[in-house]
Amino acid sequence: MLNKPKKLDIVLYPDKRLRQPSVKINNPLDESIQQLIADMKLTMQNANGIGLAAPQVGKNINLILVDDGSGPKVFINPVIIYSSRSQNIFEEGCLSIPEVFGQVMRPEKVWLFYRDENNKFHFKISSGLEARILQHEVDHLRGVLFIDKTLKITQGTEKLELYESNAK
Numbered sequence: 001m002l003n004k005p006k007k008l009d010i011v012l013y014p015d016k017r018l019r020q021p022s023v024k025i026n027n028p029l030d031e032s033i034q035q036l037i038a039d040m041k042l043t044m045q046n047a048n049g050i051g052l053a054a055p056q057v058g059k060n061i062n063l064i065l066v067d068d069g070s071g072p073k074v075f076i077n078p079v080i081i082y083s084s085r086s087q088n089i090f091e092e093g094c095l096s097i098p099e100v101f102g103q104v105m106r107p108e109k110v111w112l113f114y115r116d117e118n119n120k121f122h123f124k125i126s127s128g129l130e131a132r133i134l135q136h137e138v139d140h141l142r143g144v145l146f147i148d149k150t151l152k153i154t155q156g157t158e159k160l161e162l163y164e165s166n167a168k
């Protein structure tokens with residue numbers, strides 16, 4: 001039996017846990033994983049987020065949530081196997097780097113394999129906002145943040161400098 005979902009603390013930049021690579025989930029049906037999914041859904045919705053990766057709640061495992069407006073979707077052990085040559089530029093933010101936004105260029109379309117929360121295996125071709133969020137969240141699993149890739153910070157440069165100075 002799962003517990004009632006609870007809101008988790010979001011790990012904030014420049015916490016080192018955001019830089020650690022995540023590991024594969026062996027059993028998505030494990031109760032601790034199912035509980036984490038429920039807690040992450042609540043946490044993401046509470047923060048008005050459109051994506052959340054497990055490292056952002058302190059768990060370095062291959063689990064992300066994506067909500068492009070059609071409700072939260074769970075991606076376990078996602079692997080992007082193809083990225084389109086065509087790219088576009090979009091403004092991104094991150095729940096772990098509050099009030100900072102920047103333009104990031106990414107492929108428009110990705111093909112990926114993943115498992116859902118019922119451990120069902122899927123192949124998906126994703127485009128639009130979903131592809132954008134997916135790539136941002138999959139980056140989290142490798143310890144990569146949008147500020148590493150940004151062409152230009154459009155909002156919150158001072159905030160970003162403040163976060164970085166706090167780390168020293």
Ligand SMILES: [Zn+2]
Nearest residue numbers: 093094095096
């Ligand atoms: Zn993020």
